[in-house]
Amino acid sequence: MGASGESVREVLAGNLRRARLELGLSLSELSRRSKIGKATLSQLEAGAGNPTIETVFSLSRALEVPISGLLDRRDRSGPTVVRAAEADVLRGEGAELRPLRGIAAGGALVEVYDQRFRPGRRQDSPGHPGTEHTIVQAGRLAVRVDGRDVELGPGDYIGFDARLPHSYAALDGTVRSVLLLQYGAGQRPHAAPAEPPHRGGMP
Template sequence: METSDQSVRDLLAANIKRARADRGLSLSELSRRSSIGKATLSQLESGAGNPTIETVFSLSRALELPISDLLEGGRGEMTVVRGDEQEVLAGEAVELRLLRRIEDGGLIVEVYDQRVRGTARQRSLGHVGTEHTIVQAGKLRVEVGDSAAELGPGDSVAFDASIPHSYQAIGGEVRSVLLLQYRGTGPHVC
């Protein structure tokens, strides 16, 4: 991710249009696949919408793309990510900042700074890839399917991200690193 004047909205708009065109999908079909209203998708494609974590993850699932394919522009020789310059992708309880996308031999890894706020629960219906979370500060409850675990600083969890899952901070804010791992750009889970 290069430091640029492009906002998350602008990048998402261009990348949704490109991915939809590449797949020959109508706005109506993408709406059906993602469970996002056609009017909302139209706003997102025009750069006027307000994307949330839930929206981006639904689009990732529907388009079978890594999340960074929806949020990133071109790449340069050196990548510098300034924390105070990154736009935050916010959900009900989680804030994500995409720090880096790493590609090597068909493997894609996205690195996010993740903050889980208060005691609200952030739910995901699932998306492509394998999800890894490493807790840096605070206590985090993670539910994946019928399993649950509580994690503290230094603890980590990994799971098939296509399974519905949720995150919830216990007793205050949680700071963590989120890694999303993909094999290629298709629907394959690592």
């Protein structure tokens, strides 16, 4: 992924429409599956609107594609450079994600994100496929995974089965971290078991 050329809205628009048509879904059916309004979906396919973390993850689950399948630019050649100041931002209830790169190898996929958490807000996820890896770069981060609490500082790492309900909260100011979402060969977003309802839709 990168920030040069098309914006995240333009990339999402093309990939969203392509994925929807490949599955033979109408906007109405995708709206039902994703619980996103039909008018909002129409705006997103037109490259308008303001996609959030929650929206993109809902579309990923509904369309059965990884996040990078919606946000990655195709036909890339040569080295991939993503400048921090130019990276597109997806915002959620308590976090900001900057998609950097999707790396495919041997049928597996790893998505790389710059991740920042705002103080005073919690980012919740009901769970999603894959394995989640977070490495804190600056600040203190409270992480809850399936009811278990962990506090991380600079240089600390946590990894867990992302299908479990989880949440993040910044302690003592903004937290900067790197997020890796790892999908095994053949793993698809709809494979997550049903979870109790939680607010938000963060990774």
